[in-house]
Amino acid sequence: MSKSNNVYKDAYNRCLRLLDETRSLPSEPELGTLLGVSRTTVRTILARMEETGLIAWNKRAKTVLREPRPDDFFPEEETDTLAEIIERSFMRRLLAGGAEAGMQINELELAREIGVGTTSVREFLIRFSRFGLIEKRRNSHWVLKGFTRAFALELTEIREMFELRSAAAFAALPQDSAVWADLDRLEDEHRLLASEIATRFNEFSELDERFHRLIHRASHNRFIVDFYDVIAMIFHYHYQWNKAQERERNEVAIGEHLAYIEGLKSRDLGKVDAACRKHLKSARQTLLTSIPESRPPQKS
Amino acid sequence: MSKSNNVYKDAYNRCLRLLDETRSLPSEPELGTLLGVSRTTVRTILARMEETGLIAWNKRAKTVLREPRPDDFFPEEETDTLAEIIERSFMRRLLAGGAEAGMQINELELAREIGVGTTSVREFLIRFSRFGLIEKRRNSHWVLKGFTRAFALELTEIREMFELRSAAAFAALPQDSAVWADLDRLEDEHRLLASEIATRFNEFSELDERFHRLIHRASHNRFIVDFYDVIAMIFHYHYQWNKAQERERNEVAIGEHLAYIEGLKSRDLGKVDAACRKHLKSARQTLLTSIPESRPPQKS
DNA sequence: AAACTGTTTTTTCACGATAAAAGACATTAT
DNA sequence: ATAATGTCTTTTATCGTGAAAAAACAGTTT
Structure with missing residues (x-):
C-alpha cells in the first residue's frame, strides 16, 4: 500500500x-x-x-x-498521519491498564496489531523514546518504563525548573516586545472561558498549552522549548484519561493562570515567582493524583 | 545485503x-x-x-x-554499528565546514554518499534530532540549525542548571551510598592522570565523561541523566575537532575536577556550588572559543 | 519581468522481504 | 534437579521498491 x-x-x-x-x-x-x-x-x-x-x-x-x-x-x-495513528494506539494500550513497568515492547506485534509496517512503528518508538517512558535494549527489544509516580515527579521537577526560568525571562522582556500583546490576548481568552466555564470547560486544555508555550518561548532556549513537547504530550493524554472533576480543576487553573499573568505584567520577579510556583504546584498535584497506585510486586 | x-x-x-x-x-x-x-x-x-x-x-x-x-x-x-558509521559521516560533514545554518539535509543524498539504505539514515536523523542541531519540516526535508554560538550557549545553560542541581543532590547523599567509593576511585584516576599528563592528556575526555555522568546520576532524574548524552556527544566531537592547547586545557580541567571532588566530599553545599560553577564556566569558555565565528550572510 | 500554470524530476514515506541476532523449547549431561 | 547443549522460532536491522508529495524546470499569461 x-x-x-x-x-x-x-x-x-x-x-x-x-x-x-x-x-x-x-x-x-x-x-x-x-x-x-x-x-x-x-x-x-x-x-x-x-x-x-x-x-x-x-x-x-x-x-x-x-x-x-x-x-x-x-x-x-483518513486524514490522520500514520504517526498519529500509531501514537494513539500505543497510548491506548499504555493507559488502558495492564501495562506494567518492565514489560517488553514488541515491534512486530505492535505493527501487526495496528496494521502498519514495522518501519513506521520503529520510527515512532525512536521518536517517542525522548519522552522517557520507554528505553531500548541494544540489538533487542524496547522496555516499558511505565507511567509511574517516579516519572511524574521527574517530569515536573524539570518542568518547574524550566518554567520558573522562562517566566523570569518573560517578565524581563522589554515593553515593546510583541509577547505582551500575545499575553493580553491570552488573558482575554482566559476571562472569556472563565465566564462560560460551565459549558466550555473542556476547551481549557488547548488554552493551557498555548499559554505555557508562550512563556517557555521567552527562554530562547531550544531545549526548554522542546521539553514542553514532553509535558504537552503527557498532559494531553492525562486530560483524556482523567475526567474526574475536570470542570473544577480547570476553573481553579484558570484562576491561577490569571494571577500568573498579572504577576508577569507587574514585572515584579517576586510576584512572578510566587504565582508560577503556586500554579505549578497544583498542576503537579493534579497529575500525581491521576496516576494509578503501583501495585506491590505480586507472586502468582 | x-x-x-x-x-x-x-x-x-x-x-x-x-x-x-x-x-x-x-x-x-x-x-x-x-x-x-x-x-x-x-x-x-x-x-x-x-x-x-x-x-x-x-x-x-x-x-x-x-x-x-x-x-x-x-x-x-567491520565492527562498527551502522548508526556509528552514519553518525561519523554526518558529523564530519557538519564540522568540516561548509555546513551553513539553514542548509537543508537530504536523506537520499546522505544515504547514497555513505552507502547505506535510506531507512537507516532516517532513523539516525530522528534519533539525532534530540540534540537540537537539526529540525524536521513536516512532510519535507530536515533543516540544519548549525553548530553555532547560540547553540553552545543554550546547551551550557541547561547543563549548568542540571549539574548544579545534581551536584547538590550528590553532596546530600548518605555516607553509606556506593557513590562515595566511586568518587574516590575517580579521584585516584584523576591524580594518576595528572601525574602523567605529558603523555596521557588525550585520555582525559573519557574520564571527564565518567565523572560528570556519576554526578548527574545523583539527580535520580531520567531527563537530567539523558541530557548528558547531548553534552557528551558535543564534547566528543569538540575534542576531536579542536586540538588547540589540548594538553593545557585538560590539565586545568583536571585541577578543577579535583577541587570539585573535594567540594563534594566536604558536603558543604556552598563549596560544591562554587567549585561546580567554576569548572562549568571554564568548560563553557573552552567550547565557545572553539566555535567558528559565524560569517555575516554573504552576497555572491 | 513578475507571477502563474504545465511538466518532469527528486525526495520522502511506508511497505514487504531477508539475513543477523535474540529468544524459546527440547534434550542431554552433571 | 540444575544447568548445560542442540534445535527451532521469533524478532530486529536493513535494504530495495513504489506511490505520495515536494521541488525544480520550462513554458505562458498578464
Missing part, C-alpha cells in the same frame, strides 16, 4: 472550508502556502474539485460553482 | 582477548553475558574459533589450542 494520501485528504477538507467564503480560489502557489502543502498536492485537490463539480477550473480561473456538502469531505480518520 | 554481522565480529574480537587469559572458555550462557550477546552469536563465534584452530570445541569442553594472532581479529571498521 506504500503510502497513504492523508496529506492530500486533509488539505482537501481544509480547502473545502475555504470554499464557503469566496467566489473564486487564489493562485496555486498561494493556496499551497495557505494549506501548508506543495503545489503538486494543490493541483490534485483542484482536479478533484473540478471533477466533483465544486469548481470550474481553467488555468487561473477557479470559480466556485456550489457550496460543499457534508459528503464532499473525506472521513476524518 | 540486509544486515551486517558487526555484532558477531565485535564480540568475536573481544572474545579473542579473553583467550589470552585462560586455558578454556566458560559455558555458552556465561560467555553470552560476558560479551553482551545472545547464545546464538556465542555459538557462531565458537564455531569459527574451532574452524581456525584456536580452540577445540566439544560440548562443554572448549580448550584453547593457541594464542590468537593479529590476523585472527576482524578489522576494526
Whole structure:
C-alpha cells in the first residue's frame, strides 16, 4: 500500500472550508502556502474539485460553482498521519491498564496489531523514546518504563525548573516586545472561558498549552522549548484519561493562570515567582493524583 | 545485503582477548553475558574459533589450542554499528565546514554518499534530532540549525542548571551510598592522570565523561541523566575537532575536577556550588572559543 | 519581468522481504 | 534437579521498491 494520501485528504477538507467564503480560489502557489502543502498536492485537490463539480477550473480561473456538502469531505480518520495513528494506539494500550513497568515492547506485534509496517512503528518508538517512558535494549527489544509516580515527579521537577526560568525571562522582556500583546490576548481568552466555564470547560486544555508555550518561548532556549513537547504530550493524554472533576480543576487553573499573568505584567520577579510556583504546584498535584497506585510486586 | 554481522565480529574480537587469559572458555550462557550477546552469536563465534584452530570445541569442553594472532581479529571498521558509521559521516560533514545554518539535509543524498539504505539514515536523523542541531519540516526535508554560538550557549545553560542541581543532590547523599567509593576511585584516576599528563592528556575526555555522568546520576532524574548524552556527544566531537592547547586545557580541567571532588566530599553545599560553577564556566569558555565565528550572510 | 500554470524530476514515506541476532523449547549431561 | 547443549522460532536491522508529495524546470499569461 506504500503510502497513504492523508496529506492530500486533509488539505482537501481544509480547502473545502475555504470554499464557503469566496467566489473564486487564489493562485496555486498561494493556496499551497495557505494549506501548508506543495503545489503538486494543490493541483490534485483542484482536479478533484473540478471533477466533483465544486469548481470550474481553467488555468487561473477557479470559480466556485456550489457550496460543499457534508459528503464532499473525506472521513476524518483518513486524514490522520500514520504517526498519529500509531501514537494513539500505543497510548491506548499504555493507559488502558495492564501495562506494567518492565514489560517488553514488541515491534512486530505492535505493527501487526495496528496494521502498519514495522518501519513506521520503529520510527515512532525512536521518536517517542525522548519522552522517557520507554528505553531500548541494544540489538533487542524496547522496555516499558511505565507511567509511574517516579516519572511524574521527574517530569515536573524539570518542568518547574524550566518554567520558573522562562517566566523570569518573560517578565524581563522589554515593553515593546510583541509577547505582551500575545499575553493580553491570552488573558482575554482566559476571562472569556472563565465566564462560560460551565459549558466550555473542556476547551481549557488547548488554552493551557498555548499559554505555557508562550512563556517557555521567552527562554530562547531550544531545549526548554522542546521539553514542553514532553509535558504537552503527557498532559494531553492525562486530560483524556482523567475526567474526574475536570470542570473544577480547570476553573481553579484558570484562576491561577490569571494571577500568573498579572504577576508577569507587574514585572515584579517576586510576584512572578510566587504565582508560577503556586500554579505549578497544583498542576503537579493534579497529575500525581491521576496516576494509578503501583501495585506491590505480586507472586502468582 | 540486509544486515551486517558487526555484532558477531565485535564480540568475536573481544572474545579473542579473553583467550589470552585462560586455558578454556566458560559455558555458552556465561560467555553470552560476558560479551553482551545472545547464545546464538556465542555459538557462531565458537564455531569459527574451532574452524581456525584456536580452540577445540566439544560440548562443554572448549580448550584453547593457541594464542590468537593479529590476523585472527576482524578489522576494526567491520565492527562498527551502522548508526556509528552514519553518525561519523554526518558529523564530519557538519564540522568540516561548509555546513551553513539553514542548509537543508537530504536523506537520499546522505544515504547514497555513505552507502547505506535510506531507512537507516532516517532513523539516525530522528534519533539525532534530540540534540537540537537539526529540525524536521513536516512532510519535507530536515533543516540544519548549525553548530553555532547560540547553540553552545543554550546547551551550557541547561547543563549548568542540571549539574548544579545534581551536584547538590550528590553532596546530600548518605555516607553509606556506593557513590562515595566511586568518587574516590575517580579521584585516584584523576591524580594518576595528572601525574602523567605529558603523555596521557588525550585520555582525559573519557574520564571527564565518567565523572560528570556519576554526578548527574545523583539527580535520580531520567531527563537530567539523558541530557548528558547531548553534552557528551558535543564534547566528543569538540575534542576531536579542536586540538588547540589540548594538553593545557585538560590539565586545568583536571585541577578543577579535583577541587570539585573535594567540594563534594566536604558536603558543604556552598563549596560544591562554587567549585561546580567554576569548572562549568571554564568548560563553557573552552567550547565557545572553539566555535567558528559565524560569517555575516554573504552576497555572491 | 513578475507571477502563474504545465511538466518532469527528486525526495520522502511506508511497505514487504531477508539475513543477523535474540529468544524459546527440547534434550542431554552433571 | 540444575544447568548445560542442540534445535527451532521469533524478532530486529536493513535494504530495495513504489506511490505520495515536494521541488525544480520550462513554458505562458498578464
